Amino acid sequence: xxxxxxxxxxxxxxxxxxxxxxxxxxxxxxxxxxxxxxxxxxxxxxxxxxxxxxxxxxxxxxxxxxxxxxxxxxxxxxxxxxxxxxxxxxxxxxxxxxxxxxxxxxxxxxxxxxxxxxxxxxxxxxxxxxxxxxxxxxxxxxxxxxxxxxxxxxxxxxxxxxxxxxxxxxxxxxxxxxxxxxxxxxxxxxxxxxxxxxxxxxxxxxxxxxxxxxxxxxxxxxxx
Numbered sequence: 156x157x158x159x160x161x162x163x164x165x166x167x168x169x170x171x172x173x174x175x176x177x178x179x180x181x182x183x184x185x186x187x188x189x190x191x192x193x194x195x196x197x198x199x200x201x202x203x204x205x206x207x208x209x210x211x212x213x214x215x216x217x218x219x220x221x222x223x224x225x226x227x228x229x230x231x232x233x234x235x236x237x238x239x240x241x242x243x244x245x246x247x248x249x250x251x252x253x254x255x256x257x258x259x260x261x262x263x264x265x266x267x268x269x270x271x272x273x274x275x276x277x278x279x280x281x282x283x284x285x286x287x288x289x290x291x292x293x294x295x296x297x298x299x300x301x302x303x304x305x306x307x308x309x310x311x312x313x314x315x316x317x318x319x320x321x322x323x324x325x326x327x328x329x330x331x332x333x334x335x336x337x338x339x340x341x342x343x344x345x346x347x348x349x350x351x352x353x354x355x356x357x358x359x360x361x362x363x364x365x366x367x368x369x370x371x372x373x374x375x376x377x378x379x
Contacts, residue, residue, distance in 0.1 A: 201230035205237050217244050233264040242274065251282035269295035273304035280312050288312055303329040307338070314342040333363030340372065349376050 197205075208223030221244055227237040238261045245254035258275040265271040272295030279288035289312070295305035310325035319339055326335035340355030356373040359366055 197227075197234050197236075198230045201227045201234055201237075204230065205234070205240075208237060208240060212240065212244060217248060220244055232260075235261070235264055238264055239274075242278070246278050246281060249281075251278065254278050255282060267294075267298055269299040269302035270304050271295075272298070273302065273308050276305070276312075277308050280308075285312060285316060301329060306330075310335070311338060311342060314339050315346070331363065333359045333366050333369070336362065337366065337369050337372075340369070344372070344376070349379065352376060 204223045204227035208220045208227065211217070211223055212220035221241065224237040224241040224244070227234055228241070238257060242254055242257040242261055245251075245257055255275070255278055258271070258278050262268070262271040262275055272291045276288040276291030276295070279285075279291055289309065292305045292309035292312075295302050296309075299305075306325055306329040310322045313319075313325060314322035322339060322342075323335050326338055330338070336355045336359040340352045340359060343349075343352035343355060353373060353376050356369045356376070359369040360373065363369075
C-alpha cells in the first residue's frame, strides 16, 4: 500500500503552526491519510535509489538526494515515495517550477488524492500563486468534502491573506470552533500581530477551557 503523506504537516511556512498540527507532536492531529493500492511492488533498484536519496537528504546533500530520487522514478515513474520526497526537496530549495511539476505528478500518481492536492496547493501558495493554490484545495475538497488537509491549509491561506471570516468558516468545516480560532491566532502571531493573536487565543479558551496549547500561547504573549 502506498502512503499519501500530508504536505501541510511539514510546516514549511515559517511561523505557521495551526492547532491541528499542535496535536501531532504537537501539529497536526495526524490528518486523514488516504491509502492506495500500489500497481506493483517497486523494482529493487528503485528502492535502492530511494534509500540512497533519503540518506543524502538526511545528510543535507540535497542535489545528491534529487539525483537519487530521479533515478528511482526512472525505474518506476509512479513510485509515490520518491515523488513525495522530490516534491519536498524542490520546495525546500524554492525551486518552485520543478516542485509544482512534481506535485502535479504526485496528484496523478495517487489518482487525485485530496492529500496530494493539499500538497500541491501548499506549494503553489509558497510559490506566490494563491489562485492556483485555491484551485488545488478546492479540487481536493471536491474529491473529499471532509478532507482535513485541504480545508485546513485553505483556511490558513485565507487567514494569511486577511480574510479571517472566510478562514474561520473553512477551518470549522473540519475543526472544532476552538481549534479554528487557535489556528487563526497562530497566523496572527506569525504575522507579528500580538493583539489580534491574544484575542483569538482568548476566544479559543472561552470555547474550550481545556485547550492547553492556547493557554500556553496566550501566557507567553502576555508575558512579553
